[in-house]
Amino acid sequence: MSPLPTSAPLGLPLIDVGPLRDGDTAARAGVARALRAACEERGFFYIHNHGVPEALIAEVFAATEAFFDQPMSAKLALDKSLSACSRGYEPLRAQTLEAGAPPDLKESFYLGEEVPSDDPRVRAGRFNMGPNQWPADLPGFRETMTTYFETAHALGATIVRALAESLDLPAGHFEGYLTEAAATLRLLHYPPQPGNPSPGEKGCGEHTDFGGVTLLLQDDSGGLQVRDAAAGRWIDAPPVPGTYVVNIGDLFARWTNGRYHSTLHRVINVSGRERHSVPFFFTGNPMHLVECLPTCLADGESPKFPPVTVEEHLKACYRRTYG
Numbered sequence: 609m610s611p612l613p614t615s616a617p618l619g620l621p622l623i624d625v626g627p628l629r630d631g632d633t634a635a636r637a638g639v640a641r642a643l644r645a646a647c648e649e650r651g652f653f654y655i656h657n658h659g660v661p662e663a664l665i666a667e668v669f670a671a672t673e674a675f676f677d678q679p680m681s682a683k684l685a686l687d688k689s690l691s692a693c694s695r696g697y698e699p700l701r702a703q704t705l706e707a708g709a710p711p712d713l714k715e716s717f718y719l720g721e722e723v724p725s726d727d728p729r730v731r732a733g734r735f736n737m738g739p740n741q742w743p744a745d746l747p748g749f750r751e752t753m754t755t756y757f758e759t760a761h762a763l764g765a766t767i768v769r770a771l772a773e774s775l776d777l778p779a780g781h782f783e784g785y786l787t788e789a790a791a792t793l794r795l796l797h798y799p800p801q802p803g804n805p806s807p808g809e810k811g812c813g814e815h816t817d818f819g820g821v822t823l824l825l826q827d828d829s830g831g832l833q834v835r836d837a838a839a840g841r842w843i844d845a846p847p848v849p850g851t852y853v854v855n856i857g858d859l860f861a862r863w864t865n866g867r868y869h870s871t872l873h874r875v876i877n878v879s880g881r882e883r884h885s886v887p888f889f890f891t892g893n894p895m896h897l898v899e900c901l902p903t904c905l906a907d908g909e910s911p912k913f914p915p916v917t918v919e920e921h922l923k924a925c926y927r928r929t930y931g
């Protein structure tokens with residue numbers, strides 16, 4: 609494998625996840641150890657050798673840019689408010705990830721698994737489950753996003769299984785969570801921050817991610833920052849070609865009683881250019897009950913979080929950030 613082209617030392621660990629596809633037991637255990645160290649430290653790390661074709665990633669970015677380059681009328685024709693399951697377009701300043709800060713300076717497009725309206729889960733009102741809204745005039749968009757969704761979903765499940773091993777649990781421990789696992793693919797566009805931003809305005813206000821694991825693709829603009837609580841500062845998570853930035857979300861903090869961190873992060877696009885990124889949020893089976901793992905409870909310790917289903921937790925997070 610060619611060395612990774614990083615000019616500056618990274619403030620976050622970089623993990624080769626190739627052994628999760630084709631490694632022997634010892635190599636897998638090595639990945640699990642690296643994941644454990646990264647999650648106990650900050651829950652944010654880069655992965656490489658992830659197996660997702662570079663050509664597919666390039667297509668995803670091309671389709672993302674093409675989407676946001678459309679006239680506003682075409683984007684608003686797919687407005688998220690037209691969807692019963694939070695799929696579709698969301699204009700600038702529609703979400704406030706950081707309570708008390710100005711709304712986020714990003715526009716976005718939400719996608720998920722294509723589930724027909726007559727599916728029993730949709731009829732039963734499962735959160736964020738249903739059909740997507742697809743752009744009418746972007747040839748290849750649907751195919752690219754569908755292929756990418758499936759590819760990222762498989763990678764997300766691989767990481768969750770490796771996280772089970774990292775916690776000394778059998779690799780199959782999270783199978784109930786992984787069965788019929790939901791996920792959200794979000795396309796993001798951040799305009800350059802204006803010269804005179806309102807105080808505190810950011811592309812993404814500081815927040816933790818809601819689900820299990822997030823797999824983030826970012827273009828070469830930079831702007832993602834991760835909180836280093838101990839030092840009271842922000843660490844840059846710059847773009848590194850060929851990698852994902854991966855972070856664990858709130859569900860792993862709940863499972864591990866905070867031993868694995870769901871860490872605050874934010875985006876400020878000071879590149880002077882348009883920034884595009886594509887987070888994939890692996891949220892899991894909506895009905896799965898997330899409660900403290902017995903192995904993460906030391907003698908005399910009690911759970912910091914009450915048990916919650918994935919769906920209850922996500923609903924509360926959406927309510928909080930969409931007002």
Ligand SMILES: O=C(O)CCC(=O)C(=O)O
Pocket residue numbers: 794796812817824826832873874875885886887
């Ligand atoms: O755009 C990015 O780099 C990060 C986005 C993010 O943190 C999020 O959507 O949760």
Ligand SMILES: [Fe+2]
Pocket residue numbers: 815816817873
């Ligand atoms: Fe995030």
